[in-house]
Amino acid sequence: MAMPGTTATDPSSPGNAGLARNRWLALAAPVFGLMIVGLDATILTVALPTLATELEATTTELQWFTDGYTLPFAGLLLPLGVLGDRIGRRLVLIGGLLLFGIGSLMVLGVDSPDGLIVARVVMGAGAAAITPLALSIVPLMFAKEERSKAMAIATAGFALGLPLGPLAGGWLLNNFWWGSIFLINIPVVIVAVIGMLVFVPESRDPNAKRLDLVGAALSLLGVSAFVYGVIEVPNAGWDDPTVLITMIGGLVLLGLLGVWLRRASNPLVDLGFFRNARYTWSSVAISAVMFILFGVLFVVPQFLQQVQGKDAMDTGLHLLPMIGALIVAAGVGGRLVGKIGTKVIVATGMMLWVVGLGLLATVEPDTDFTVTGTALAVMGLALGFTMPTTLDAILGSLPADQVGAGSALANSMRQIGASVGVAVLGSSLNSAYRDNVEDDIPAALPEQAREAIRDNVAGAIQVADKLPAAQAGGIADSAREAFVAGMSTVSLICAALAAVTAVVVVALLPARDKTPLLKEPAGAKVESATP
Incomplete structure (x- = not known):
């Protein structure tokens, strides 16, 4: 137990000597947890064709492989974040990691789509505990001058997991059984739990009231x-x-x-958080970023696979420009934010989103990857500047006894932004695709084949494969061009949102917090997990 008066935000105090020595090593535990949450949010983007074959899944069941994860993740974020503040952030976070691991192990017994959906629900519930509490623990372990750097590393772990999902999924599917895309979580969970137990101190609200x-x-x-x-x-x-x-x-x-x-x-949670302009407008900005990011990760892998004919592994490899640029920008942004302020970094990131999305909107079915790769790299820079910086501002604006609740509230907004993004942009993509492909569907085809062409580009190509070459080429080319028209629509919608968000950030987001970060209530204590 820490000495009287020791706070979670003072790693240099005598009671936290072990934490001061090991704080950077301790950081690895929440980073690993955040990375697998991000990875599992997107790893299925390249696996759905394989799962459709291996599990004989319908289109609706394929959708629920993803949505079974998203729904409990979004719904449980706030209650579990608050619970962590009440009974112990490390305790609930470890419980979330173990639940995530159990859900991953459940695939060993899966032989039907329903079984995989149940496993994904369990994983989503675990992720709802991991995300807000892993983020809330990080700033409590570091002094003010190190906090931005630590948060940049932690949030880069989550952000890195998002584009890394298709890359890891593609490699695993090319070399192993489909269940390996979930079993890969197990060693990461084990390392994260051990790290939490050995290096990360427990913290909670010392004045916790009834839930x-x-x-x-x-x-x-x-x-x-x-x-x-x-x-x-x-x-x-x-x-x-x-x-x-x-x-x-x-x-x-x-x-x-x-x-x-x-x-x-x-x-359950204090809505007074929104009286802090940094908390409010950083939450709005990161919700917009998630709307955009999930839209990009929804359309680009489909474009690479279904329009340009790349396999799962190649699709993942083609996302490397985004991953590399993300890592660079997160490091640069973490170092610069203390010098030039949150406003400049986030506004710059939002304008980079506009540039990258504008470039993506110019892509055609046969466009060389130089253009697509450049667009992905610019968007990786945008993500690296916006996500870590906004999360640091959100957590830095919270009192230390409510970082779990405040983080969960912001994360709920972020998850809703991602879900709405996929829905709105998915509908926009489908609408644009159907409008552009409809006139080119041969009237002589059976209605079932015509409907398959209208559904998506993959269905159109399957129909084309069964037709004579002279007819097939026209259908396949029309479907690919229709998809690209839909992708351009999605890109322009996202670019417009990014531009509006940039204006909002410049106008309303304070460059720096005018109050001390993570102020600790009198008497708050932290239990040290180190000797």
């Missing part, structure tokens, strides 16, 4: 219902009764949550 069960229920049901409705949009359409009922119902429940949080004597 707000009403607020937790409204949060879980509201976020889950809204995200479920958003998930169903690309398949069912915006006018589907289920979509409308769940989305509107979710928004109503979230509205009731807001009313409850303002009136409850012991609310």
Whole structure:
């Protein structure tokens, strides 16, 4: 136990001598946890064709391999983040890591689509504990002058996992059984848990009150219902009764949550966080980034595989420019933010998104990878400047006893941004694709074949493969050009959002916090995990 008066934000104090010596080594544990969460959010992008064959999965089941992870992830973020503040951040984080590992191991017994969906639900629940609490622990281990660098490393771990997912998935699928894309999580979970136990101190709210069960229920049901409705949009359409009922119902429940949080004597989370401009506008900026990023990772792998004919491994390798640029920008941004402020770094990153997305919008089916690779590299720089810097600003604006709750609230916004991004951009892609391919579908084809062409470019190519060469070429080329038209639409929508966000950041995001970062309440203590 730390000495009286020792705080989580003072690694140099006597009670935290072990933490001071090992803080950079301790950082590896939450970084590994964040990396596997990011990786598993995107690793399926290259695996779906394989899973469709191996598990005989329908299109709806393929969608739920991804959505089964997203739904509990979004719904449980806030309750689990608050629970960590109450009973111990390290304790709940380790529980989340173990749950994530159990979900990954469950694939060993999977022989049907339903089994994999259940495994993904378990993994998503684990991820909901890992993400806010791993991020909330990091700034508590470092003094103010080191905090930006540490947060840049931690958030780069999560951001790196997103584009690394298709790369790792492609290599594993080319060399091993499909379940290896999940079993790869096990050694990472083991290392992260050991690191947490050995090097990371426990921390909690010293004045923890009874958990707000009403607020937790409204949060879980509201976020889950809204995200479920958003998930169903690309398949069912915006006018589907289920979509409308769940989305509107979710928004109503979230509205009731807001009313409850303002009136409850012991609310689940303090909405006063939003009185801090750095917290509010950094949360808005990172939600926009996730909207854009998941849109890019939704369309680019499909373009590389289905339009340009690359296999899963090549698709992953072609994302390396984004990964390399991300690593560089995260390091540079972490060093510069203390000198020139959050506003300049984030605004620069948002304008880089505009440039990269504008370049992506010019890509044609036969465009050389020099253009696509340059666009991905510019977007990697954009991601490296925006994600670590905004997360550092969010966490730096929170009181140390509520970093789990505050981080979870911001992460809920971020996850909703990602889900809405996939839904809106998926619908935009599908609409543009159908509009462009419809006139080129031969009227003589059976209705089933015509519908397959309308569905997606993969279906069009499958139909083309069964037709005479003279007819097949025209259908395949038309479908590829239609997909690229849809990708350009998605890119321009994202570029417009990035431009608007850049203006908002310049106008409203303070360059620096005017108050001390992570102020510790009197009497708060941290239990040291080191001798």
